[in-house]
Amino acid sequence: MSRAGIFETVVGVIVIAVAAIFLFYAYQASGEEMSRGAYRIEAVFGRVDGIAIGSEVRIAGVKVGSVAGHSLDLDTYEAKLDLAVAAGVPIPEDSVAKIVSDGLLGGAYVSIEPGASDVMLAPGERIALTQGSVDLLGLAVQAFTANAGSGEAEKSEPSADGL
Structure with missing residues (x-):
């Protein structure tokens, strides 16, 4: 050679x-490695903007799992997420799941705020309390149009002295 x-x-x-x-x-x-020794729970949200399969599930900022699946409930038109949580991390039944953004340009993740209940969610059960994602662009447009509309109303009103 x-x-x-x-x-x-x-x-x-x-x-x-x-x-x-x-x-x-x-x-x-x-997160595929983490989901091997994990149990699955569900959460239903009004909006899940920025969440995809593989997105992180965090408690107190620490990754404890990932989003294993998502689907649309055709009866309620809500998004159902299937969350794979590490086996050693119990979730109290009164916990709150939120869709949180990692910043203006960052991705989104599911944040679980543990409740105070002594009863833990079993595999396949659902987190009852959820808060969907916030549409920041939509809020900015609403704020802009509300301010623009109030400014026009002030300009179009005649003054008391007729000027």
Whole structure:
């Protein structure tokens, strides 16, 4: 084998090793590894903007699971999320699940605020108290149009002295 052939073989082995390391990292970061030893619970929201399969589930800012599935309830037109939570993390039945944004440009995640109940959710049960995502762009448009509308009303009213 020539020197060029040996060099190409070594470069090929290095490329394959780097690809394997990347795939291992991507697998761990995706939450698939965590969902193996997890139990599933449900939560129903009015809006789940920014949430996708694999989005994080956090308690007190610590990742405890991931979103394993989502579907639309055709009777109520609400979004149902299937949450995979680590087996060692019990969730009180009076907990609140919220869709929270990681910042203006960041992604969204499910935040669970544990309740005070001594009764824990069993696999397959549903978190009863939820708060969906907030449409920040919609709120900004409403605030802008409300301010613009009030400014026009003030300008169009005649003054008391007729000027």
